[in-house]
Amino acid sequence: MKVLGLCGSPRKNGNTETALRVALDTLKDKGIETEIILLAEKKVEYCDHCGNCLEGKQCPKDDDAKEIFERMQLADGIIVASPVYYTAVPAQLKALFDRSIMIRKKLAGKVGGAIAVGQVRNGGQEIVCEQIHQWMITHEMFIVPIRFGGIVLGSMKDLSAAKRDEVGLNSCRALANKMAETLLRR
Numbered sequence: 257m258k259v260l261g262l263c264g265s266p267r268k269n270g271n272t273e274t275a276l277r278v279a280l281d282t283l284k285d286k287g288i289e290t291e292i293i294l295l296a297e298k299k300v301e302y303c304d305h306c307g308n309c310l311e312g313k314q315c316p317k318d319d320d321a322k323e324i325f326e327r328m329q330l331a332d333g334i335i336v337a338s339p340v341y342y343t344a345v346p347a348q349l350k351a352l353f354d355r356s357i358m359i360r361k362k363l364a365g366k367v368g369g370a371i372a373v374g375q376v377r378n379g380g381q382e383i384v385c386e387q388i389h390q391w392m393i394t395h396e397m398f399i400v401p402i403r404f405g406g407i408v409l410g411s412m413k414d415l416s417a418a419k420r421d422e423v424g425l426n427s428c429r430a431l432a433n434k435m436a437e438t439l440l441r442r
């Protein structure tokens with residue numbers, strides 16, 4: 257049993273990564289194997305709708321998207337953690353979501369969860385969780401049955417702010433516990 261955590265923040269060692277690591281540590285405590293991908297370390301270009309993948313041909317873009325999608329396919333569960341950028345996922349993560357057209361039907365049945373980190377308490381985290389959930393539903397994944405998921409308070413200037421948001425981090429632990437429960441019941 258394995259859960260892949262994808263950190264969609266373009267910033268390394270930031271608040272989104274903190275929140276995701278708390279969720280992954282909770283899963284590890286339940287005996288579930290975890291791994292993390294930091295989108296900040298990857299290069300993912302935009303989908304320009306060339307149509308190749310729709311005809312069963314290789315995506316012509318030579319970047320890290322294929323490797324990320326291979327690792328997603330090997331996982332039983334996927335947690336996507338994202339910062340809030342203007343009440344939405346950042347462009348880097350949206351680019352990855354769009355490129356996932358090349359793996360249509362290949363994530364079906366996996367269990368998914370979302371974490372969102374914003375500078376203010378009601379800065380759009382619920383909307384970002386919803387965007388992540390909609391991407392997962394489009395891939396026919398099962399969403400962890402918990403309302404919204406991890407909702408965390410970060411900061412533009414303070415990379416450690418999330419570490420002090422005990423309420424937010426507890427929501428990440430709750431999400432992870434629910435994901436473990438869902439996976440272990442299978």
Ligand SMILES: Cc1cc2nc3c(=O)[nH]c(=O)nc-3n(C[C@H](O)[C@H](O)[C@H](O)COP(=O)(O)O)c2cc1C
Nearest residue numbers: 270271272339340342343374375376379410411412
């Ligand atoms: C371009 C940009 C737009 C942002 N828009 C929002 C927003 O709409 N709502 C919010 O709560 N925070 C917003 N923020 C703040 C980030 O969500 C916050 O700094 C978060 O901690 C970033 O995650 P990170 O620490 O992992 O980099 C924005 C930050 C940037 C850089």
